[in-house]
Amino acid sequence: MIKLLKGLKPFSLSIIIILIFTFLRTLTELFLPTLMSDIVDIGIVKQDIGYIAKTGAFMLLIAALGGLCSILTSMLSAKTGSAFARNLRNKVFEKIENYSLKEFDEKGTASLITRTTNDITQIQNLVVMLLRMFIRAPLMAIGGIIMAINKNPNLSLIIIVVVVILGIVIGLVASKSIPMFKSMQVKVDKLNLVLRERLTGIRVIRAFNKINHEKKRFNDANKDLTNTAIKVNKLMACLTPILMLLFNFTTIFIIWFGSFKINNGAMQVGDLMAFIQYVSQIMFSLIMLTMIFILIPRASASAIRINEVLNVEPEINDPNDPADKTEKRGYIEFKNVSFRYNNAEGEALEDISFQAEPGEVTAIIGGTGSGKSTLVNLISRFYDVSRGSILIDDVDIRKMSQEYLRSKIGLVPQKAVLFSGTITQNIRFGKEDANKEEIVHACEIAQATEFINDMKDGYDSEISQGGTNISGGQKQRLSIARALVRKPEIYIFDDSFSALDFKTDARLRQALKKETLNDTVIIVAQRVTTVMNADRIIVLDEGRIVGMGTHKELLSSSDVYRQIVSSQLSEEELA
Numbered sequence: 001m002i003k004l005l006k007g008l009k010p011f012s013l014s015i016i017i018i019l020i021f022t023f024l025r026t027l028t029e030l031f032l033p034t035l036m037s038d039i040v041d042i043g044i045v046k047q048d049i050g051y052i053a054k055t056g057a058f059m060l061l062i063a064a065l066g067g068l069c070s071i072l073t074s075m076l077s078a079k080t081g082s083a084f085a086r087n088l089r090n091k092v093f094e095k096i097e098n099y100s101l102k103e104f105d106e107k108g109t110a111s112l113i114t115r116t117t118n119d120i121t122q123i124q125n126l127v128v129m130l131l132r133m134f135i136r137a138p139l140m141a142i143g144g145i146i147m148a149i150n151k152n153p154n155l156s157l158i159i160i161v162v163v164v165i166l167g168i169v170i171g172l173v174a175s176k177s178i179p180m181f182k183s184m185q186v187k188v189d190k191l192n193l194v195l196r197e198r199l200t201g202i203r204v205i206r207a208f209n210k211i212n213h214e215k216k217r218f219n220d221a222n223k224d225l226t227n228t229a230i231k232v233n234k235l236m237a238c239l240t241p242i243l244m245l246l247f248n249f250t251t252i253f254i255i256w257f258g259s260f261k262i263n264n265g266a267m268q269v270g271d272l273m274a275f276i277q278y279v280s281q282i283m284f285s286l287i288m289l290t291m292i293f294i295l296i297p298r299a300s301a302s303a304i305r306i307n308e309v310l311n312v313e314p315e316i317n318d319p320n321d322p323a324d325k326t327e328k329r330g331y332i333e334f335k336n337v338s339f340r341y342n343n344a345e346g347e348a349l350e351d352i353s354f355q356a357e358p359g360e361v362t363a364i365i366g367g368t369g370s371g372k373s374t375l376v377n378l379i380s381r382f383y384d385v386s387r388g389s390i391l392i393d394d395v396d397i398r399k400m401s402q403e404y405l406r407s408k409i410g411l412v413p414q415k416a417v418l419f420s421g422t423i424t425q426n427i428r429f430g431k432e433d434a435n436k437e438e439i440v441h442a443c444e445i446a447q448a449t450e451f452i453n454d455m456k457d458g459y460d461s462e463i464s465q466g467g468t469n470i471s472g473g474q475k476q477r478l479s480i481a482r483a484l485v486r487k488p489e490i491y492i493f494d495d496s497f498s499a500l501d502f503k504t505d506a507r508l509r510q511a512l513k514k515e516t517l518n519d520t521v522i523i524v525a526q527r528v529t530t531v532m533n534a535d536r537i538i539v540l541d542e543g544r545i546v547g548m549g550t551h552k553e554l555l556s557s558s559d560v561y562r563q564i565v566s567s568q569l570s571e572e573e574l575a
């Protein structure tokens, strides 16, 4: 928590101003009851109207000054709190951006979202509360005690009794509420996870008639959170009536004992009235302090979760002296590469060695889960190899900066991901300064022009979030165009033609061939027709290369390949 609060350093000036105004405000608040007591004891008792008017006007001025200080501190605290939260959010977001996929896998998207939003809001609430109350509450409590003793030392003994009772009540409430506040954060996390899955998987949920099942899952998580929130709020709600009761009894006692003192001439009426106000100020400040102490554990649970994000040292880092200049272009070499996912039992890839050169098409084929996507993800260094090495243009990719490495690659991922924005904006994601001709050219090769021209606004048509307003095949073609516009040295198509019909698939590959004459192309595919013309086909089975060569060579040398071919041919014939 302290570590996060160090982020308040840039706001030192605002904090100093807040402290000064808080100090002034507290002084005005402590001064008012004394003025009131003077009005009663001097003005009213002696029927001095002039004194009453003069002191009354002075009271108004002091109250106005206090009000002004209060407005200023509230405004500045809110502003500082928001700016602090903004900086923290940026910091967390920047950190997450540097995460490798391994860290994403570990933390989970839903949790990362809660940590960047809700958890930071908890810290922001605490900061605002601290700025507004942390100095004010003890200052007012101590000031109140001094003033009360000043008014009547004997009667002040009541304060000790009140503080002890108050301490016990607050202690009981805090010990019950703090664990509940902590568990609320975890429950918010859970709710976010369910909600996110529900929203992103809405089509599947409907298709499988799982709406009620999902509703129940969401309701359970929601109810769980609500129940805890209600419980903790009930508890907190009890605090106010108990404190009011305590305050009212205290007032009765003060008036009771005070009346004797007044009767004996040991105390004046005004002093008694002021005394009651000081006791109420002391109690109010203790409640404020309690609020802070209740907020602290909740915020510290959030701080721990935020620090967990900030403390992660991404596994994949750029080297200190990156080799960002290579003689060659487009050469890929896998040297005895093995790879194991974190927490996975077995290796996803084992002893993979092959080379790919510019002007060549290397295809990777294999059953589901054989490691095809894993293999191509290693080229972009989304994960680091567990053993062996990957060289690009004769340089180990761990020795290059990630930006330089990825600038060489045009990746079309297995799951086409588009962003909200126009078609042009989505394709410019591949190359920021791509001009209209480049965009149209890329779309022509990707066989996307036809459907783009059919759309109402052509290239300016809006793609909705996640590309839900276009078909799967159209999405794939746009993500292919996005990679093409980059004109990279290496193209990686991870099962990118699966949603295309055979005709479009063939046309696209033909156009692609001309476009990538001097580039290295890696194609991951399930269909034999997509890979059979490749210069080199790598057959993967359970993470191992079980065959490598041309279609013809593999037909005679690889059983697995022959099985894949025969299963598909018979399927096509059946169709």
Ligand SMILES: Nc1ncnc2c1ncn2[C@@H]1O[C@H](COP(=O)(O)OP(=O)(O)OP(=O)(O)O)[C@@H](O)[C@H]1O
Residues within 6 Å of the ligand: 105, 341, 342, 344, 348, 366, 367, 368, 369, 370, 371, 372, 373, 374, 375, 414
């Ligand atoms: N993030 C991950 N964490 C742990 N294991 C994973 C992860 N991603 C994939 N795997 C496992 O690694 C193996 C290879 O997966 P990969 O996605 O590379 O297969 P694939 O050949 O591309 O399959 P498909 O054709 O179905 O896409 C599988 O057993 C899979 O369960």
